[in-house]
Ligand SMILES: Nc1ncnc2c1ncn2[C@@H]1O[C@H](COP(=O)(O)OP(=O)(O)OP(=O)(O)O)[C@@H](O)[C@H]1O
């Protein structure tokens with residue numbers, strides 16, 4: 001192997017180990033309940049990656065990512081069930097629409113400094129939710145849309161839990177690779193620069209409004225694709241899944257996971273998906289309440305002590321690795 | 336034709352005239368100083384040149400191009416680099432990474448190229464880190480390349496901002512109080528650095544309160560007081576100017 005290839009492998013070792021671990025899970029895990037949870041983790045990871053780029057790199061908060069997830073889901077559902085579109089094409093068109101809407105919202109709000117994006121996206125989320133409920137002829141209102149087809153490649157059906165795991169996580173890993181590449185690139189550095197100081201970034205040639213709109217559009221497209229994947233897996237959607245509450249949980253998860261690196265999105269996803277599942281078993285109805293309180297508690301407790309849950313877990317792993325002398329894939333360098 | 340021409344420029348904030356009908360020019364290869372008491376309007380001049388503010392009246396012309404309606408990032412591309420009075424280094428990035436941001440205006444790989452790590456992007460990355468390393472060497476910060484910028488002491492922060500601006504390949508550098516917080520030895524080294532930058536063909540306009548420094552390195556000095564130009568000329572002439580002495584009386588007694 002050439003020296004270049006070795007350097008490349010070493011630089012991306014964390015990512016490759018992570019990818020192999022994830023993609024081999026269906027080989028030994030057969031329980032469809034756990035596979036479903038993992039599938040949801042995959043799509044939430046996609047959403048969280050977008051939030052991580054937007055908030056972690058560029059320092060911009062969107063409280064309306066659920067709207068784009070909804071556009072992805074409903075776009076996929078309507079185009080496939082009503083118009084007979086190919087599911088992949090429907091997913092692409094919905095992602096395009098999400099990106100365009102993000103652009104339309106982003107251009108006026110991201111020119112301004114401050115929390116205008118947060119406010120505007122809250123509004124967009126609410127509007128999209130109301131449209132999903134009210135445009136009954138198109139969305140079927142609160143009854144939702146059922147009979148959404150599975151994804152397939154040629155005659156290969158990807159509706160089963162294992163095949164779905166591979167395709168959903170395959171796409172999620174692709175997005176993670178994109179997010180990692182972006183964060184280490186000229187674009188990522190310009191985003192970190194503008195988060196730190198917009199005047200300084202501009203004086204060095206960064207068109208800050210343009211960059212912020214770009215990353216917002218990428219985040220919207222990621223969320224939209226995740227929404228489409230969910231719809232193709234569950235085959236049924238209704239407006240409930242796309243409320244502001246979900247947007248806020250998503251952002252909270254990423255903050256808990258850690259904003260310093262793209263991997264924070266993964267830990268955040270774990271918190272957002274796994275925690276409620278555990279709580280549901282213990283508690284039933286008051287899950288949401290306890291989940292909310294737990295999220296707040298974690299945010300408060302972690303503030304100032306360590307930058308993230310992920311870092312804590314990593315520190316723990318590294319310390320153990322130090323004692324045992326083994327290597328571990330989660331020890332990804334700073335993104 | 337001067338490299339930079341400030342022509343009848345005024346700037347008001349609400350009722351306050353921060354600058355009133357200011358005229359001066361900076362010629363290619365000069366080191367020119369802009370001095371004046373606190374609040375005289377010096378930083379405002381920099382913000383007008385670099386595009387952060389728009390003049391209320393008048394024009395700023397650089398290399399024959401009217402900058403008046405241009406955005407800061409476009410002005411950077413035209414060859415104006417600047418530093419800030421109150422340190423604006425990117426805290427969470429390493430010193431070297433800070434300087435690579437200066438390559439932004441000389442590279443063009445977009446989101447797609449960066450996301451897929453295409454050859455154009457990889458080539459630009461190599462070049463960006465190479466130029467950034469050289470820029471750090473030009474200001475003597477190469478030993479700190481891998482430190483976090485947020486951990487640098489004040490004096491080195493300003494050097495970092497200079498390196499960052501140098502990486503943009505400027506024709507002209509605007510330095511806002513580069514000697515603030517430096518001791519005598521560091522100030523002397525800064526003077527050498529600024530002279531070296533000029534000898535590389537970069538024109539320098541600087542704001543500074545440290546009079547020894549100003550008198551030692553500038554070819555010409557412009558004095559502002561309450562937003563008006565009250566004097567312009569070689570350092571020795573400025574020192575003898577009555578109006579300047581009056582404007583500075585408070586500070587001269589310090
Ligand atoms: N964005 C702004 N909004 C309102 N007033 C401003 C703004 N920027 C500058 N000013 C005012 O314009 C005047 C000139 O300010 P400027 O910062 O240019 O002074 P300066 O000469 O750089 O002073 P110093 O030596 O203290 O840095 C001051 O009265 C200041 O308060």
Ligand SMILES: [Mg+2]
Nearest residue numbers: 377378379420
């Ligand atoms: Mg000033």
